[in-house]
Amino acid sequence: MTQSNTNSIMSILQEELNRDGDFLKEMVKSIIQQLMEEERDTQVGVLPHQRDHTKRKANRNGYKPRSFHTRVGRLLLAKPQIREFAFQTQLFENYQRWCLYKQS
Numbered sequence: 001m002t003q004s005n006t007n008s009i010m011s012i013l014q015e016e017l018n019r020d021g022d023f024l025k026e027m028v029k030s031i032i033q034q035l036m037e038e039e040r041d042t043q044v045g046v047l048p049h050q051r052d053h054t055k056r057k058a059n060r061n062g063y064k065p066r067s068f069h070t071r072v073g074r075l076l077l078a079k080p081q082i083r084e085f086a087f088q089t090q091l092f093e094n095y096q097r098w099c100l101y102k103q104s
Helices: 003-018 023-044
Strands: 060-070 073-082
Touching: 003 023, 023 060, 023 073
Parallel strands: none
Antiparallel strands: 060 073
């Protein structure tokens, strides 16, 4: 994990500890959101605001609201969009709305 990601997660953690609310739910949402952002950066080929046309494979195209049900409750995520092709995440399948758990 990079230093900026560690700092952003630490700031989110501190912010959630300071306010009332469902701490675990917000942490899971923040982690999933950050992972999707990193997956989009990988698929696009460059970081936001970089102008390297030799590495760029696509352009960012905003977000789509997406709900996802987990053990900690319903999460309202902002699924990243890519203009030239569909964004694919390793976290869940397309149209999957429930987190599936392995039972031991």
